[in-house]
Amino acid sequence: ALTCSMATDIAQIDILKAKGPPRSFADSKAALDLIEASRLRDCSDLVLLHGLWLLKNYSRKLDTAQWRLFERVYIAALDNGDVEAAEWCLGKLKAKFSSRNTSETGSVRVAGLENMLVEQSGDWKQANDLYDQILQENHTITHSWKRRVAVAKASGNIDRAVDLLVEFLEQYPTDSSGWTELAELYISTKQFAFAKFCYEELILQHPENFLNHLCYAELLYTIKDYSLARQYFAQSIELSPGNNLRALYGLVLAAKNLVEKDSRL
Amino acid sequence: AFTVHCSQEAYCKVLAHAYKYTARPVTGVLLGTVDEAKGATLIQDVIGLVHNHPLAPVMETAMALIEQFAKTQNLLIVGCYHGNELANDESISQTPLDLHKQIAKRHPRPCILIIRNEIASQANPNQPAILCHAEKEGKSSRTEPVDDLP
Numbered sequence: 153a154l155t156c157s158m159a160t161d162i163a164q165i166d167i168l169k170a171k172g173p174p175r176s177f178a179d180s181k182a183a184l185d186l187i188e189a190s191r192l193r194d195c196s197d198l199v200l201l202h203g204l205w206l207l208k209n210y211s212r213k214l215d216t217a218q219w220r221l222f223e224r225v226y227i228a229a230l231d232n233g234d235v236e237a238a239e240w241c242l243g244k245l246k247a248k249f250s251s252r253n254t255s256e257t258g259s260v261r262v263a264g265l266e267n268m269l270v271e272q273s274g275d276w277k278q279a280n281d282l283y284d285q286i287l288q289e290n291h292t293i294t295h296s297w298k299r300r301v302a303v304a305k306a307s308g309n310i311d312r313a314v315d316l317l318v319e320f321l322e323q324y325p326t327d328s329s330g331w332t333e334l335a336e337l338y339i340s341t342k343q344f345a346f347a348k349f350c351y352e353e354l355i356l357q358h359p360e361n362f363l364n365h366l367c368y369a370e371l372l373y374t375i376k377d378y379s380l381a382r383q384y385f386a387q388s389i390e391l392s393p394g395n396n397l398r399a400l401y402g403l404v405l406a407a408k409n410l411v412e413k414d415s416r417l
Numbered sequence: 418a419f420t421v422h423c424s425q426e427a428y429c430k431v432l433a434h435a436y437k438y439t440a441r442p443v444t445g446v447l448l449g450t451v452d453e454a455k456g457a458t459l460i461q462d463v464i465g466l467v468h469n470h471p472l473a474p475v476m477e478t479a480m481a482l483i484e485q486f487a488k489t490q491n492l493l494i495v496g497c498y499h500g501n502e503l504a505n506d507e508s509i510s511q512t513p514l515d516l517h518k519q520i521a522k523r524h525p526r527p528c529i530l531i532i533r534n535e536i537a538s539q540a541n542p543n544q545p546a547i548l549c550h551a552e553k554e555g556k557s558s559r560t561e562p563v564d565d566l567p
Contacts, residue, residue, distance in 0.1 A: 306503065308506070336469065336470060339470045339472065340470040342511065370473070370474050370475065371472060373472065373474045374472045374473040374474070381474075398475065401474065401475075401478040405474050405477055405478065406474075
């Protein structure tokens, strides 16, 4: 959810982006901590820039924290298409923990990361089979569940992505990002009734999050339930920290439609 | 037959929108002028709308605001642009189709620009990274970016 603190985080990250290449351990470490704490996704270029620099120059100073950083930088490298950096990070992780793909006693987590490199190459069938393998052995690895959905989506098979995601959510019904993704998948295929169910789950589980109410309201408006949409737009405005322009516009539109409906009677 | 010209500024903005949200579908509206006599449309500017699968309230608000804005700039809404989520997908999906229908109600002969993701991903492409679909039965032709016309 976008909160006041997140708005300040975004401002700070903009300042970071303007600062340029990494120069000090403390600054880069602070930058990475800020990005991790704010959970903003689209800073992968910063994570790659600062993280890679720290790993290459300060690995001893980082000590045990370096392994989590290797994982983060690996994912950021994949996000930015920097296969070389990704392979370097993966190599270090495999050297330390060894991958389940190659060794019976290897790490499942590293195997999951390794499979993401297969995804990067676009070999969807191979990637899917590798995640299947992990899940056959251990049904509880959520990373593999989610990556399998992503592979289905990336290969254009939305129906399969939906089926896999529904199966996942039956086992992990409190996974918000899962419900959000499922709602988006349903909306992209115009299955509004099912998307409605997803947002209802989200609101039940996180009634304080104004974004859930907002998306629900927009969906209700789209299926022409203006009265209920108006209520949820209003609720979203009440819950949000201010400047909820989308909900304000939604409220006006919903009210306008209600008035027009009345005047037609 | 009529031709569609696209200004460099509009072309750059379309791609900038795609580059900012590389893993999302991007949609926006094209503003420009139509020369009925010459049978030419010039896309002068674009307004980026969303980087997801939009729902009705957002699109209705956006279109209302853009119509007003276009009037102040003496421009018309001449079409929409869209970039699909998947790298190899150059099809016209539901979002641009719906938007196109909306625009066609009030503006003549809108076009659809589709972003060619794979070309846009190249460092030095030797062809434009967009495809223009003109009104006649989905016939598509490439647009050549031209510098700002007088």
